[in-house]
Amino acid sequence: MESDESDIELAKNQEGSRKRQRTSPVALSRVQAKKSGVLQQAKLDSTSPLVREPMSFASINVAPWLVASLASMEIKKPTGIQKACIPEILKGRDCIGGSRTGTGKTVAFAVPILQRWAQDPSGIYAVVITPTRELAIQIFEQFKAISAPQSLKPILITGGTDQREQAIQLASRPHVVIATPGRLAEHIRTSGEDTICGLRRVRFVVFDEADRLLAPGRGSMLPDLETCLSALPTPKERQTLLFTATVTDEVLALKEQPRQGRLPIYVCEVDTEKLAIPLKLQQKYIQAPVTHKECYLHVLLSTPANLKKSIIIFCNRTNTATLLEYMLRLLEHRVTALHSGLRQPDRVANLARFRAQAARILVATDVAARGLDIPEVALVINYDIPRDPDDYIHRVGRTARAGRVGTSVTLVGQRDVDLIHAIEERVGNDMEEYDEEGVSIEGRVIRDALKPVTEKKREAMLQIEEGRDVLGKRKVSLQMKPGRNM
Template sequence: MPTDGTNDAEVMPPKPIPSSFASLGVNRWLVDSLTAMAIRKPTPIQAACIGPILEGRDCIGGSRTGSGKTVAFAAPILQKWAEDPFGIFALILTPTRELALQMAEQFHALGSPQNIKLCLLIGGADMRTQAISLAQRPHVVIATPGRLADHIRSSGEDTICGLRRTRFVVLDEADRLLTDSFAEDLSECLDVVPSAEQGRQTLLFTATMTDEIRFLKDKPPVKGMKPVYICEIDTDQISIPPTLAQTYLFIPITVREAYLHTLLSTPRNENKSAIIFTNRTYTANLLTQTLKLLGHRVTALHSDLPQRERIDSLGRFRAQAARLLIATDVASRGLDIPVVELVINYDVPRDPDDYIHRVGRTARAGKKGESVTIITEHDVLLIQAIEERAGKKMEKYEDDEGVSLEGRVVRETLQVVSEKKREAIMNIEEGRNEKGKKRRRGKALDTSVSRKR
């Protein structure tokens, strides 16, 4: 990312937070849109970044999950667009479909008074319909890199030519987009937009400062360009919410399902909304079906589900029609889920940063929350790495008075959970979903393949 020819990238400490968006130079119509969304006072990342972006500077913004990073770049982009509303003004790239959908909702809510036109390019939707939308020169394109790269390769110059005049490019959750898994698609996407020397403004936002982002910060300056504005808030020390109680359960791997069911059924937890994280889609599917058979209100979110089911599942959980969301790490970052009281790591994440993002789904905005990590004999080294990264040790989960998890598992739940798990496995092998309905054969085969990964 280019910086000034004589000065290194400018790293600014956050200033005192202004009391209003108007004091940051945000136009009245945008202030009204923000107020309609119950956003009245800037958060630290918004207060730090909106002004420099309006000044035309590239920006790297780092701040914890839930701190309002989307508005920090959406507001100035929409203000600049409203001054000159031509063609494809901004391209927003984000790693997952759910984040793209959520971002599209926020851009629509903010920009609707000015008749903003959006184009959403994500997997699981019809390519032809998307290509038609892209060819009609929407004002903002929100995409996952893989699907945009598909269009660049296959949809033709008439479809993608509008991207060649884009004024803004945003990498949301930049720490994930700058990994090897996105490298090829991301490179293809950036090849079709203008360069910085041609006037493109580049914005990177992240909750975690990785080596790749630090490399961009430290790149030699390019002559003639405004200095990059860099603001880091709560990123140097990985931010475990201060109101989060981190606990663990150390149990044999063979009885995890029984302990999970029992934990969720205690008086302390039976009414809490919870996200249960797994490392594999097969495990998420198996837990969803098993817990459903055990009478829990549960839904799932993982990459094996069709896009329509993913949207419906997230909607059900947000509306509290489902109390439990069984998810892979597709749900660990960025998603706006208002009330999560409990996070359970059914599988210990392999990467300590993934743990931080998972447990950050609860204890948001100063509210209390709890995480429970289920540890088996194979996880000890992973837990040590997580505790070192987080700077805090987990506490042993303590039973409430008169409630013994181990006693309940042995006396009451182990046999019934084992029976329901066997039934769930049979359903999966027969290609049935958690409602007992048969999936199309292709989907059943996909799930069985996932189990082997």
């Protein structure tokens, strides 16, 4: 009886009004379901009505201190992926979790890791591997926020920062390591056994954005990932968690590995096929000749409906992103950039400027397509169409997050029709032609944009060729600065 009363009390504290909870048959049915084991079975079936009922974190066995910490972050009800995966991870099962972008996959693996760590806080408890530096920083901040009531010590191991300082932090036995595979592999190869010996006893290994980490082909991260795994415990001695918005064959291959003496792998895909994109996303397209795409982009950014929106523009290549950043700044747009051609401090600063709305437009490559949670993005523009439809899903997932309304606009050239058909088939919806009341995009391009955009594009190309920065100032090499010790 005491246990039942405590469960009801925790549910009351998290859900809000005590009076409303006392008269709610739903709250009582959750406790009864937990006692009878019905709830446990429902987690395995994402179509069950019980899974779709409002549910608290307390009802899925999350520790009270974590329930309170999540509530302080305004996270009060678990999403589908969270209520399915958290109880199974707490049981000790390996997990493959697939859910569309913006559904809280980081919380789905961070909460059970922190709950288990709090019971036995020793050594490096978990390693989280993720493909981009920005996503690693975001996961690092989320771990710190969720674990605020405890004395968790997480560290970041990513490229673009001092490797020697990272080695010192790694040797000091932190509790959680969040890393990109390239830099962690470099430490394993060069930093010595004293630095990496703590990695050999970790309890959890997480692959976030697992489809990108495990993808073969050009630019594959698999060689670095294999080096990382060589210093970590064997699969029998650790829990392995894979999370992604697009569950690929490479991700599902883990399910086929032998499991002698281990619980079966828990595979949970929540609406990844039927609802690959956010529910409230409006998908639009504009037909734009390749020779005048910049003009169409400038007009689209300047229409009355878009003039005050927070916007991400995605390009396929770093050089394209750089040119657009320079050109749009010359056209007096408030713009910044995020791509691999920038120094790490600039990447962090530019992303912070965009999040703070000091810059209205972010020009980015696919390093910004995965996992980044920027709630205020109202419009995503695909300046270049991705070759892989799954990359499109990740890009447009930067808007319409957590139930908000958002729009994506794709600029379609003469040779892009097949790519558009592949994307429409993958997401299960057709794009609609962009339409704004009182605005003719093509008419504005011809009347207002051709001459100024062409001139500013030429000026931007000249600035880049002359080695000037985005503000037009000539870049000075570090070696040429006066008084610098060589």
